[in-house]
Amino acid sequence: MKYHRLNELIALLQPAWQKEPDLNLLQFLQKLADESGFKGPLSELTDDILIYHLKMRDAARTAEIPGLKKDYEEDFKTALLRARGVIKD
Numbered sequence: 001m002k003y004h005r006l007n008e009l010i011a012l013l014q015p016a017w018q019k020e021p022d023l024n025l026l027q028f029l030q031k032l033a034d035e036s037g038f039k040g041p042l043s044e045l046t047d048d049i050l051i052y053h054l055k056m057r058d059a060a061r062t063a064e065i066p067g068l069k070k071d072y073e074e075d076f077k078t079a080l081l082r083a084r085g086v087i088k089d
Contacts, residue, residue, distance in 0.1 A: 009047055012054035 017028050026042070033045050036053040056063065081087045 005047055005051070009051055009054075012051060016054055016057065 016032075017023070017025070020028060020031075023031065029045065029050075030042055032050060032053055033042060035057070036049055038045055038049055078087065
């Protein structure tokens with residue numbers, strides 16, 4: 001894991017965990033895994049799952065996923081033409 005990802009995860013994890021002080025770290029990580037729909041063993045829970053879940057945890061269900069907005073096109077025709085290289089940025 002790179003240092004910036006570690007720092008990002010800690011920055012997101014700290015305020016969320018402080019809201020639930022009765023849970024130890026593993027219990028809190030298990031709760032996050034359950035909320036995110038992760039069904040595997042906790043040892044296979046990736047930092048990506050934690051980061052995106054913590055970012056989206058309090059967001060509306062219709063909110064955009066961070067990092068995908070840059071690729072979003074309102075119009076399908078524009079998206080298709082951009083993907084084929086007809087429209088350049």
